[in-house]
Amino acid sequence: MTTISIEIDARKVAEKALNEIEINGRTIKDWVKLIVFDKDYRKTPCRYCYNARVADPSDFEDDFILTDENDGSYCTIGETEKKYRIGINSGFGRPVEILFEHWNDKTNMNDLVGFYRPNFCPNCGRILNEYEKEKTDL
Numbered sequence: 001m002t003t004i005s006i007e008i009d010a011r012k013v014a015e016k017a018l019n020e021i022e023i024n025g026r027t028i029k030d031w032v033k034l035i036v037f038d039k040d041y042r043k044t045p046c047r048y049c050y051n052a053r054v055a056d057p058s059d060f061e062d063d064f065i066l067t068d069e070n071d072g073s074y075c076t077i078g079e080t081e082k083k084y085r086i087g088i089n090s091g092f093g094r095p096v097e098i099l100f101e102h103w104n105d106k107t108n109m110n111d112l113v114g115f116y117r118p119n120f121c122p123n124c125g126r127i128l129n130e131y132e133k134e135k136t137d138l
């Protein structure tokens, strides 16, 4: 019986994949550069983290400007047991927050039981730094 030994340099394989595998016309390496480091790409609207402070005024009609008062966004994410909910919230002058809620039968509203403020958007990976001052004040 002959044994063949193959030595794989994992770093070279990963580098080759990053440089050669293309998704929608870009290599994986280019996507990473774009998403993590390109300031303009990071401003691309994302339903999880888009808000007035990152919005480009040229995206809107003349009579509409996104402000801290009209940019609120909330959506449910993930899965939970019945009567619990995980949501992500942005806008209204607050940093992106992942909210943990429990349904209150007496008030017919969700009670906030916990929250987490990530440094990066869990959807698009954008650095969430437009509310740095508020983060330290809260």
Ligand SMILES: [Zn+2]
Binding pocket: 046, 047, 048, 049, 050, 121, 122, 123, 124, 125, 126
């Ligand atoms: Zn995002």
